[in-house]
Amino acid sequence: MQENTILVKEPLNSAVVKFVIYKPLIARSAKAGQFVILRGREGGERVPVTLVDWDSEKGTITVIIQAIGKSTAMFNSLKQGEQFLNVAGPLGTPVEIKNYGTVAVVGGGVGIAEVYPIARALKEAGNRVIAVLGARTQELLILENEMTELCDKTVCATDDGSHGMKGMVTDAIQALHDGGEKINAGFIIGPIPMMKFTARLMDKLGITPYASLNPIMLDGTGMCGCCRVTVEGKVRFACVEGPMFPARTIDFDELIRRTSEYKPLEKESLENFQKDHVCKCGLH
Numbered sequence: 686m687q688e689n690t691i692l693v694k695e696p697l698n699s700a701v702v703k704f705v706i707y708k709p710l711i712a713r714s715a716k717a718g719q720f721v722i723l724r725g726r727e728g729g730e731r732v733p734v735t736l737v738d739w740d741s742e743k744g745t746i747t748v749i750i751q752a753i754g755k756s757t758a759m760f761n762s763l764k765q766g767e768q769f770l771n772v773a774g775p776l777g778t779p780v781e782i783k784n785y786g787t788v789a790v791v792g793g794g795v796g797i798a799e800v801y802p803i804a805r806a807l808k809e810a811g812n813r814v815i816a817v818l819g820a821r822t823q824e825l826l827i828l829e830n831e832m833t834e835l836c837d838k839t840v841c842a843t844d845d846g847s848h849g850m851k852g853m854v855t856d857a858i859q860a861l862h863d864g865g866e867k868i869n870a871g872f873i874i875g876p877i878p879m880m881k882f883t884a885r886l887m888d889k890l891g892i893t894p895y896a897s898l899n900p901i902m903l904d905g906t907g908m909c910g911c912c913r914v915t916v917e918g919k920v921r922f923a924c925v926e927g928p929m930f931p932a933r934t935i936d937f938d939e940l941i942r943r944t945s946e947y948k949p950l951e952k953e954s955l956e957n958f959q960k961d962h963v964c965k966c967g968l969h
Contacts, residue, residue, distance in 0.1 A: 700753070707745055717803045735798070735799035896929070901943060
């Protein structure tokens with residue numbers, strides 16, 4: 686079996702695909718909270734993607750990719766049996782796993798996939814784990830069954846009320862608190878504004894919040910400085926010191942500004958790709 690081969694490709698919705706990739710070295714050493722950097726072709730963009738699962742015996746890793754730009758759309762057009770050009774990792778500092786007591790793992794959109802291995806590790810460490818899953822609509826809510834099976838309690842919230850409670854993850858957390866749940870720590874992954882307001886609410890409710898950051902990233906080794914974020918008033922590098930940080934002192938507004946700088950170019954690149962590309966992913 687050749688490394689980087691796609692063994693399983695499973696569409697989860699119209700924009701999100703799960704890949705199981707043969708990569709034994711990474712599978713043997715991966716830990717919750719780490720990520721890999723993928724490259725689809727020579728000269729292609731290096732894209733950081735969180736490790737969702739791994740199997741050291743089979744030599745496989747699992748990633749879940751949302752097509753939001755040209756490179757991720759190209760990734761999701763790959764077929765079972767094809768290969769990624771490069772899969773580098775595991776990168777980043779693993780999440781500190783210990784017995785916090787009762788923890789909330791909060792995933793928004795594709796962030797649900799990224800919080801899954803953290804929930805599993807926290808559960809194995811003896812924590813009571815509450816999953817709070819959010820999405821704009823039911824179709825975008827992924828891994829609900831897996832999280833329900835793993836966690837002690839699972840609460841879903843959709844913006845349009847098509848599944849679970851109507852509202853945002855912050856509404857669900859407030860409802861849990863008002864219902865008497867004593868949550869000691871929270872681990873948040875999702876869109877930056879969601880992480881910002883969830884962290885603020887948790888801090889207000891006496892819950893210690895942690896957030897996994899997704900800045901612009903290039904080399905994944907801390908050398909280029911693209912992934913710099915500000916935490917506790919200090920510059921930190923998410924690719925080597927994170928991506929998970931204590932969320933009370935993260936400068937989320939700076940993170941939003943920096944990740945928005947290339948949005949127009951990303952949109953133009955994706956539109957040009959879609960004009961010339963006939964989808965092979967089986968979703969259309």
